[in-house]
Amino acid sequence: MPSAIPEEMLAAQVTEFKKPYKIHNVPTPGKDLYEHDLLVKVAVASLCHTDGMVTDGIMGTKLPCIASHEGAGTVVKVGSAVKDFQVGDRILCCLTYHRCGECADCTGPERDRQYCSKVGGYNGVTRDGSFAEYEVVDGRESWILPDNVSFQSAAPLACAGITVWGGLVRADLKAGMSLAIIGGGGGLGHLGVQFAKALGLVCIAVDARDEGLQLARDCGADVVIDARQSKEQVVEEVKKWTGGQGADATLNVSDHETAAALGAAVTKMHGLLVQIAQPPNVSIPFAEFVFRDVRVHGSLVASKNECRKMLNLVSEHNIKVQTNVFNGLKEIPKAVELAHSGKMKGKPVIIIDDEAIADEKKSGLKMV
Known part of the structure; x- marks a missing residue:
């Protein structure tokens, strides 16, 4: 039985450019969920090079904004028009939010559809992202994780992958x-x-x-x-x-x-x-x-269907994501310090939902 969704959640926000994240309680999103959206309980979020561009004010971000566009978690609520997801699904949190579906990119070749010029935003870049206990994502852009792909491996795939x-x-x-x-x-x-x-x-x-x-x-x-x-x-x-x-x-x-x-x-x-x-x-x-x-x-990112191909390749070929693990949102400053040290191997990831990680371990599956 899923736990009740709290009124407030812990999150790491960009509140001033060129300043550290403010890690504090904010209202939980998703009360009035758009019909195609999903509310996700974030299990793992990852730090990306672009996060530094966001904090430097390069990406046109309106403040305050919850950081990170690399996340994976569990669906806890679905919009009224969502048909491909249900509560309990493990998903990769998408970057793109609300493509228009009508412009030359959206109706053009599959490889170019992520370039919609009328897009509603990008999670963790121009709208709230994954450095939080809960996140709203577009169900038309997200993808269910293969059973053997762990949250820890999945989060960096949302952008780096x-x-x-x-x-x-x-x-x-x-x-x-x-x-x-x-x-x-x-x-x-x-x-x-x-x-x-x-x-x-x-x-x-x-x-x-x-x-x-x-x-x-x-x-x-x-x-x-x-x-x-x-x-x-x-x-x-x-x-x-x-x-x-x-x-x-x-x-x-x-x-x-x-x-x-x-x-x-x-x-x-x-x-x-x-x-x-x-x-x-x-x-x-x-x-x-x-x-x-x-x-x-x-080249920037890739489309939803290319994301599916990537996840299948990761699953079938046992591809390993080199991660540096930090426990809890309050350890994000340590992750940032490591990323700037020049000594990091792979990607820094933040464990946010300990229970979801424990459930993966209980599954008995050999996770990548």
């Missing part, structure tokens, strides 16, 4: 082709490595941290290259493993000022660089994409 998956969708590679990942040992990169291997790609991970290089190895990268050597050396190493051509496609998930240029340099002539990282400026020497015809494609 679907973001790097969206880059792979745009790379459009076939099994046996080569993929380089700049930042291959980071929060997004280590997922990209595992996704690439599950899809049968030859994966070349490039990173500039000892922790990142080791994580990329642990995740099964075919080749791991230290970006702290010269660009020319990195390019030669990539060519050595790709028949002298360079990678068929490259994902750049590093926001270092030289990362995009390196990504273009390691990509073969006529190949594709997918730019995922969001530095203030993306700088690539003209010779890379003019003289070598390297195409550059920006």
Whole structure:
């Protein structure tokens, strides 16, 4: 029997830009639930690079706003028009809220539908998100978790996972082709490595941290290259493993000022660089994409149906999300400190619903 929904809940809000989160009690949402929405009891939420952009005021966020757009939890209430979910379902909390369903993106190719220009908002970015005990999400954008995917693994997939998956969708590679990942040992990169291997790609991970290089190895990268050597050396190493051509496609998930240029340099002539990282400026020497015809494609996240494919891949291939666990919303400052230290391996996650985690352990399933 589900417990009663309280009048108030604990949450971490952005109340001032460039200031720490305010962790305090706020009213619980969902009393007047929109017909297509779900009220979710958040089990786990994760910290993302974009959260720092929100707190810096870069994303146009109206304050106060509950942070985090990476969450997973249990449905406790459904809107009147919801048919695909019921109370008790374990779900991935979606980022997108209320696409219009009518614009060129919403009615266009599946791979572009998340770009709706008339969207109602983005959880944890322009509206309240997952750093709270309860969250309202759009049931038309959310997805039920496979039975063997834990809340702890799922939360980072809500953005980090679907973001790097969206880059792979745009790379459009076939099994046996080569993929380089700049930042291959980071929060997004280590997922990209595992996704690439599950899809049968030859994966070349490039990173500039000892922790990142080791994580990329642990995740099964075919080749791991230290970006702290010269660009020319990195390019030669990539060519050595790709028949002298360079990678068929490259994902750049590093926001270092030289990362995009390196990504273009390691990509073969006529190949594709997918730019995922969001530095203030993306700088690539003209010779890379003019003289070598390297195409550059920006990529944000991916659609609901691509999310389903990603979750199925995680479930079927036992993909592991490297997490750094913090217990309770009051430990968020520690998670932020770790994320800024440069020593983190993987993703910081916050356990919010201890009971939901205990229930997973009792299930007897081998969780990923």
